[in-house]
Amino acid sequence: MSKLFPSRFKLLFYFVKIFIMLSTLLRLIFVVWVFKEIDLSFFKIANTFLIGFLFDLGTVSFFALPYALYLLLLPRRCHGSIFDRIVTWFAYSLGLVIFLFSFFAEITFWEEFKNRFNFIAVDYLIYTYEVVKNINESYPIPLLVSGILILTAALLFITVRMGIFKKTFQSESTFGEKLFPTLLVFGTVLVFALFVKNKDAEQFENRYNNEIAKTGIYSFFAAFQNNELSFTDFYKTLPLNEAFSEVKNEFKKRGDSLLFPEKELIYRNILNTDSLPEERPNVIFICVESLSAKFLGSFGNTENITPTLDSLSNHSLFFTNLFATGTRTVRGMEAITLSIPPTPGRSIVKRENNQQLFTIGEVFRQKGYNRNFFYGGDGYFDNMNSFFGGNGFNIVDRGRGFLMDESITTNRTNIEDDEVTFENAWGIADEDIYNKVIKVADEAHSAGKPFFDFVMTTSNHRPYTYPKGKIDIPSGSGRSGAVKYTDYAIGEFLKKARQKEWFKNTVIIIMADHCASSAGRQELDVKNYHIPALILNLPNTPPLKIDKMASQIDIFPTLFSLLNWNYNSNLYGTDILKMKPEEARAFVGTYRKLGLLKGNDKVMVLGDKKVSNCYQWNRETNELLPLKEDETFLKEIISNYQTADYLFSNGGLKLNSLGLEN
Structure with missing residues (x-):
């Protein structure tokens, strides 16, 4: 056996053992969790x-190679030379630091998302400023x-005491003896690089x-x-x-008139x-950050943490059966602005070629x-400026010197230091952003032009900090x-806004971007997509609770209908109030x-292995109970989903493809 694994590789295989032990311990922690x-x-x-052990071997092989x-x-x-000792000590120490850092990072990531590292973790690496500041404010760094x-x-210290460094440096292993373990590591890397994908663990x-x-x-x-x-x-x-x-x-069937019926487009009147x-x-x-429906007293919460929203629910159009399309802010923004089912992979907000699209802004x-x-x-975080600016919105943000794409000519206004009373890693307090909204609204009212403001809040986000004494x-x-605090800030905003002349002619819409958590044991955890939405101050519209199932993508088409607008649309959403029972649905x-x-609470799920599964969703237990596949539903x-993906990928969402000016 010593010939197969010579002493020269003693430290390397000890390094592999440490990684596997840490990774197994992490799995045990998650199981208990x-x-x-x-x-x-x-x-x-x-x-x-067992699958985890195999993936651990594959992962550590990349480090070991x-x-x-x-x-x-x-x-x-050269075995045991000064050069050899420096390289070995440095490589081993660096590897241990990486493994231990990953160990703790995965625990914090799991705490928030109940997931192994995914797109979000990659984004966190890209947006270093916000993330590092957030971590510093949330954890004892x-x-x-x-x-x-x-x-x-x-x-x-343990490695030294066990004599592993000594055996490595004093080894007399020849090239031939060292060839087998090297080929073993190389072969493992090759297999995982060419044939194994992360989803194979599922x-x-x-x-x-x-x-x-x-x-991880x-x-x-x-x-x-x-x-x-x-x-x-x-x-x-x-x-x-x-x-x-x-x-x-x-x-x-809804009465829409297709403008290009022969083309692979959905543009209609x-x-x-x-x-x-x-x-x-x-x-x-x-657009309220992470506001799950379960937080509201209107949905049975007993903590009394949303008194403002609970009161407003009785004086508004209150949508009680509404679902977010995704689990991240950018997915919510995609659904709201483009009124489109979620496309697989990254949100359109973060993709290339996502400007000059037909949005609600058009x-x-x-x-x-x-x-x-x-x-x-x-x-600049999550590509928001580029997306909104590239689709005709004026930008008002904190903007500490981060520029948008130079090709975007939309106006941009910074929120200045003297306009900020509180700030954390993700942004200024909700009260401060609402004060800025009121200030800009005053200016627009003076200019005599109607305005549409899309406001993204930040306070309901880890590290959950906000101004004291509120x-x-x-x-x-x-x-x-x-x-x-998020609820309190909305109440304060409405108090100030009601004193403004423009308020009597202003509709206020409040809706979450997504829920506070998305994790669950089911293929899709449906309950964790349930969000609240309210439309306030509509002209000639009495309060109403709307229990019809609907999606984020339907809120603005519903508003346009309530305002009696005739318009051309490239949106998938529809007027919720005019939906027939059989049309009620959510993506x-x-x-x-x-x-x-x-x-009827039936759910169809498409998977990326060309599979589909049909379920009955039990709202009480939040379980998905398997059903026979329904061809019509499929x-x-x-x-x-196929047409939405095709339209984005082939320019069918672009203004110029619809004969509109950029």
């Missing part, structure tokens, strides 16, 4: 750890760093088993490499003309069938509105306090799983 949700049957849990090649190529006479360094030193129905079977570092690099998915390559499809025919027929005069009020849309532009996007942080929950104490998805939820989901 979600003990009530994970499938703990012997076969399933054993396979979870450079040093294995070094050991192979360094002549025997000096303690964590000290812990990593102490553990590294302890492992180095062999279970339970999502938690799938996530725990993965290895491997998942991170897989997400870094693959951030878009080809719908036609990975999902079930229909012939393209059939898919468009399915979608167009649905639009025709929507008429105000009631023949009432059009209303042109100002519109302020407040409808407002054609009605003569100024369009503004407000964000309390730096709008509410009875201390800043930084957790999500409940952040929700209550929900992750970056890989694409779902359609129907009004055609409906495929046609919507």
Whole structure:
């Protein structure tokens, strides 16, 4: 056995053992963390750890390969030289620091997302300023760093005491003896690089088993490499003309008139069938960060953390059965602005070629509105400035010197230091952004032009900090306090806005971008897509609770209908109030799983292995109970997702493809 694994490789294989031990410990921690949700049957849990062990071997092989090649190529006479000692100590220490850092980073990531590293982790690496500041405000960084360094030193000490360095440096192993272990490491790397994908770890129905079977570092690099998915390559499809025919027929049933019926487009005319005069009020849309429906007393919460929203729910159009399309802010922005089912992979907000698209902003532009996007942080984060600026919005953000694409000529206004009373990693307090909204609204009113403001809040986000003395929950104490402050800030905004002359002619819409959490054991955790939405101050519209199932993508088409607008549309959304019971539906998805939820609580999910699953959603238990596949339902989901993906990928969302000016 010593001939197969010579003493020269003693340290390298000890390094491999440490990684596997840390990774196995991490899996055990995650199992305990979600003990009530994970499938703990012997076969399933054993396979979870077995698959995880194999992925650990593959992952650590990538780290081991450079040093294995070094050991192979360094002549025997140089074993234990000063050069050899420096290289070995440095490589080993660096590797331990990386492994320990990953260990703690995965714990913090799991705490928030109940996922191994994914697109979000990649984004966090890109947006270093916000993320580092957020981590510093949310966690005891000096303690964590000290812990990593102490553990590294302890492992180095143990390694020395076990004589592993000594055996490595005193080895007389020849080139031939070192060849086999090097080839073993190289072969493992080759197999994983060419034949193994991160999703191969997903062999279970339970999502938690799938996530725990993965290895975080491997998942991170897989997400870094693959951030878009080809719908036609990975999902079930229909012939393209059939898919468009399915979608167009649905639009025709609603009374829409297709403007290019022979083309693979959905551009159509929507008429105000009631023949009432059009209303042109100002519109302020407040997109609230991470506001799950479960936080509101109106949905049964007993903490009394949303008194403002609970009161408003009785004086507004209150949508009680509304679902977000995704689990991130950019996915919510995509759904709201483009009114489109979520496309697989990254949100369109973060993709290339996402400017000059037909958005709700284009409808407002054609009605003569100024369009503004407000964000309390730096709008370069998540590509928001580029997306909104490239689609005709004026930008108002914190803007500490980060520029948009130079080709974007949209106006941009910085929120200055003297306009800020409180700020954390993600941006200024909600009260401050609302004060800026009021200031800009005053200016627009003086100019006599209607305005549409898209306001993205930041306070309901880790580290959950906000100005002191505003509410009875201390800043930084957790999500409940952040929700209550968010609610308080909305109340203060409305108090100030009601004193303005422009308020009587201003519609206020409040809706979440997504829920506070998305994790669950099901293929799609439907309950964690349920969000609140309210439309306030509508002219000639009495308060009403609307229980019809609907999607984020439907809110603005509903508003346009309520304002009696005749307009051309490239939006998938429809007027919720005019939906027939059989038309009620909501699109929900992750970056890989694409779902359609129907009004009878049936769910169809498309997976990226060209698979589909049909379920009955139990609202009480939040379980998905398998059903036989419904061909009509399957055609409906495929046609919507396939055509949406096709339109973006082939320019069908572009203004110029619809004969509109840029």
